[in-house]
Amino acid sequence: MKRSLGKIIFLWFINTTLAWGTTYQWSVVESPILLHVNQSGMVRYACTYDGSASEYSIKMHFVENSNYTASILSQEDKIIQGKRIQTIDVLVTPNVAGDFELNGNAIVSFTSLGAVENTVLGRDNVGKNDVIETKVALPSVKIHADENSMALTGKMSLEAHVDQPSIRGYEPLHLTIRVKGSGNLDQLLPYELNISGVKIFAELPQKSISPSSVGYEGEIVQEFALVAQESYTIPPFSLSFFDTVTKQVVTLKTKPIVVDVGEGYEPSSLLDTPKVGDTTAFKQYGMYTALVVFGILLGEMVRRLWKHRPRRKRKHFWDEAQSSKELILLLALSGDKRFDEVIRGLEVGTMSLGEGKRRLEEV
Amino acid sequence: MIDIINQIRSEIAKVVVGQEKMIDGLLIGLLCDGHILIEGIPGLAKTTTVKALSQTLGLGFKRVQFTPDLLPSDILGSEVYDPKNNGFKIKKGPIFTNLLLADEINRAPAKVQSALLEVMQEHQVTLGEESFKLQRPFLVLATQNPIENEGVYPLPEAQLDRFMMKLRVGYNTAEEELSIARRIASATSEEIHAVIDREMLEKLKERVKGIHIDEEVERYIIALVQATRNPQQVGLGEIQKYIQFGASPRVSIDLFKACKAVAFLRGREFVTPSDIQSILKDVMRHRIVLSYEAEAENIDVDMLIEQIVKAVAVP
Numbered sequence: 001m002k003r004s005l006g007k008i009i010f011l012w013f014i015n016t017t018l019a020w021g022t023t024y025q026w027s028v029v030e031s032p033i034l035l036h037v038n039q040s041g042m043v044r045y046a047c048t049y050d051g052s053a054s055e056y057s058i059k060m061h062f063v064e065n066s067n068y069t070a071s072i073l074s075q076e077d078k079i080i081q082g083k084r085i086q087t088i089d090v091l092v093t094p095n096v097a098g099d100f101e102l103n104g105n106a107i108v109s110f111t112s113l114g115a116v117e118n119t120v121l122g123r124d125n126v127g128k129n130d131v132i133e134t135k136v137a138l139p140s141v142k143i144h145a146d147e148n149s150m151a152l153t154g155k156m157s158l159e160a161h162v163d164q165p166s167i168r169g170y171e172p173l174h175l176t177i178r179v180k181g182s183g184n185l186d187q188l189l190p191y192e193l194n195i196s197g198v199k200i201f202a203e204l205p206q207k208s209i210s211p212s213s214v215g216y217e218g219e220i221v222q223e224f225a226l227v228a229q230e231s232y233t234i235p236p237f238s239l240s241f242f243d244t245v246t247k248q249v250v251t252l253k254t255k256p257i258v259v260d261v262g263e264g265y266e267p268s269s270l271l272d273t274p275k276v277g278d279t280t281a282f283k284q285y286g287m288y289t290a291l292v293v294f295g296i297l298l299g300e301m302v303r304r305l306w307k308h309r310p311r312r313k314r315k316h317f318w319d320e321a322q323s324s325k326e327l328i329l330l331l332a333l334s335g336d337k338r339f340d341e342v343i344r345g346l347e348v349g350t351m352s353l354g355e356g357k358r359r360l361e362e363v
Numbered sequence: 364m365i366d367i368i369n370q371i372r373s374e375i376a377k378v379v380v381g382q383e384k385m386i387d388g389l390l391i392g393l394l395c396d397g398h399i400l401i402e403g404i405p406g407l408a409k410t411t412t413v414k415a416l417s418q419t420l421g422l423g424f425k426r427v428q429f430t431p432d433l434l435p436s437d438i439l440g441s442e443v444y445d446p447k448n449n450g451f452k453i454k455k456g457p458i459f460t461n462l463l464l465a466d467e468i469n470r471a472p473a474k475v476q477s478a479l480l481e482v483m484q485e486h487q488v489t490l491g492e493e494s495f496k497l498q499r500p501f502l503v504l505a506t507q508n509p510i511e512n513e514g515v516y517p518l519p520e521a522q523l524d525r526f527m528m529k530l531r532v533g534y535n536t537a538e539e540e541l542s543i544a545r546r547i548a549s550a551t552s553e554e555i556h557a558v559i560d561r562e563m564l565e566k567l568k569e570r571v572k573g574i575h576i577d578e579e580v581e582r583y584i585i586a587l588v589q590a591t592r593n594p595q596q597v598g599l600g601e602i603q604k605y606i607q608f609g610a611s612p613r614v615s616i617d618l619f620k621a622c623k624a625v626a627f628l629r630g631r632e633f634v635t636p637s638d639i640q641s642i643l644k645d646v647m648r649h650r651i652v653l654s655y656e657a658e659a660e661n662i663d664v665d666m667l668i669e670q671i672v673k674a675v676a677v678p
Contacts, residue, residue, distance in 0.1 A: 060476050325636075331671055332640035337383045340629065343637050 013214070024049045026106065029087065031141045031286045036148040038184055039244050040093045040215035042073060043102060043141050049084040056117075058090055059107040060138075068102040068145075069093045073211050091186065092210065094145030102141040108134045150249055152241035154183010154214060158252040160237050162259065169264025175257075177237055180219040183244065185209045188220055191237055198232050201225040214244070222339075231261045318360055324353050331360075338363050365630045367567065370558040374419040376551040379412050380546065381539035387532040387628060388645060389416050389504065393564070394571045394627065395620040397527025398483050398503040400518075400649060405508060407532045413464045413504045420564060421557030422461035422500070429471035431514060435478035440489045453490050458482055461500055468505040469515045479503065480522045500564065520608070520652050526644075527617045529649035530670075567627075574623035576634040579678035583636055584618045587643065590671045591651055597674040602667055605657035610650045617646050636677050644668050 015306050025048050032041035032234065047058060073089040092102055112130040152272040156179055163174040177191055190205050209218030226234075234257040243250045317334065321327035324346045331339040342359050345351030368390065375386055385401065389412065392399040401409050410426065417424030427438060440456035457463065458479070465479060482488055486497045505526070507518075523529070534545065559567075590597045592609030596616075618639060625638040648664045 328637045329640055332637040335384055335641055347635050
């Protein structure tokens with residue numbers, strides 16, 4: 001028993017040694033030093049192995065903190081000179097001003113080749129220790145966040161336009177508001193529009209943004225449909241944000257749009273005036289009727305043709321008879337008593353050959 | 364006279380549906396004193412028809428089922444020892460009747476067939492030292508089953524020649540079969556009454572004998588019979604190889620008698636060629652001996668007879 005326990009401990013030691021045979025090192029490749037509140041910045045971590053380290057994988061985990069928000073932006077894996085390097089970009093957004101320290105953990109998972117083989121082959125008689133996980137504290141990153149009262153940060157542009165400058169009453173006018181740029185675009189609130197005497201139909205903003213090192217990049221488009229009977233003015237739209245380039249608060253404002261609404265359509269003008277002399281409908285009805293009648297006639301014609309189609313005449317053994325004598329002979333040879341009357345008629349001469357054959361058809 | 368024939372037909376029709384050709388054949392045999400061989404598969408009312416015919420005539424009728432272990436004495440009769448008189452007495456067999464139905468005649472061995480066929484010819488039976496004349500009319504109606512080959516003794520050609528006609532009985536028509544099934548299902552059977560007696564039968568026979576047959580028609584019969592012996596004479600050289608022996612003179616005799624009966628049954632006082640043509644196959648088919656070539660080529664005797672009839676000039 002003691003010997004066995006010693007063997008187990010030895011094998012565990014060998015296994016552990018082999019498992020940790022590959023070493024790795026965590027480092028911070030890139031990090032912002034100064035950010036403003038609500039301004040996103042990217043921290044790039046790198047995990048460098050001393051070999052190909054194909055059995056390793058990494059899961060990141062950041063401790064929830066009220067000072068900042070951290071989320072994984074991207075993850076890249078490459079091998080340079082036989083060494084595997086995993087880079088993980090983390091997007092950090094300060095929530096409050098001041099210094100804060102970004103603390104995170106990484107779970108490094110090691111999967112042995114044997115475990116991979118067991119999984120591939122579907123072996124079910126192996127232990128559960130297929131993955132060995134090790135929790136590693138990431139290098140600390142210190143960032144200072146300056147004061148910023150604006151909810152939006154970044155570099156943005158604003159534009160608003162209508163599809164046509166003047167319309168007629170009850171016709172819809174389409175207004176498009178487009179916000180483009182980079183920063184925390186995901187925080188943009190939808191615009192609200194209220195104009196007296198104008199019915200407004202608003203759509204939800206269509207966001208075409210993608211994560212980037214400064215938060216998000218792309219554009220957000222919001223569309224409105226406006227219906228009115230009289231002219232009106234679309235008020236200017238504004239967008240205030242903290243410009244991370246100039247380090248200033250910028251307020252963008254569109255120009256007011258004057259919409260000229262003309263006289264609306266009279267209901268009667270929207271209807272087609274019936275033409276008194278127009279016989280198109282009658283012609284169509286006539287054509288349909290003629291088509292139906294034609295179909296019926298065609299069907300009847302086909303039926304009659306089919307009824308009177310040439311049919312193959314049923315052959316009888318008496319068909320070859322060329323004279324009454326021959327017919328009598330054939331009928332007598334058949335021995336069928338049903339033919340006796342015809343035979344008698346032919347013998348007496350009261351029945352001709354043709355008549356005899358006709359009578360036979362009836363028999 | 365023909366009314367009597369129609370009455371016979373009506374009485375038979377009480378129990379037999381259709382099969383008019385067989386009934387006519389039996390009547391022809393009856394009117395001409397000719398024995399009839401009936402060939403047909405089981406269940407075609409062969410026995411029923413013969414029995415019904417005997418009842419309508421008021422004649423004696425007996426039926427013998429031919430089996431392989433049948434002995435001549437089982438048909439003819441024999442001398443049996445009488446212990447009371449310390450001597451032998453004659454026990455007559457079923458042959459002593461007017462109408463004898465020999466059912467499945469080809470199942471009995473040759474000696475039984477010979478004994479019967481001898482009586483058919485001689486109309487006389489000798490038992491011990493005594494000879495007995497058979498009652499008139501004496502008619503043998505034999506049946507045979509064409510579809511069985513195992514355990515049968517085919518009748519020799521010479522003995523077949525004793526039969527005036529060989530009738531082939533076919534299936535009933537659909538309507539007839541429906542009528543048969545309904546009649547049997549309802550279990551309704553009518554009693555057959557005798558419509559004629561011996562004297563009337565003899566009168567009918569005399570009447571048949573008196574039917575006129577023209578010389579041309581007589582020559583037509585002879586020409587037909589001769590054509591079976593020498594088909595090349597009527598331009599049928601190609602069928603010569605199929606015929607080993609043509610029709611015997613008995614065929615001519617029987618045709619002379621049978622065609623008169625046919626004419627009588629058709630209500631005529633004279634014979635026409637169609638009477639001969641209609642009866643020819645029944646009279647001839649068992650009397651023409653086919654060659655091996657015909658058997659090998661599956662040539663039917665009826666087919667040859669048809670060719671001969673078509674080839675011989677009709678008067």
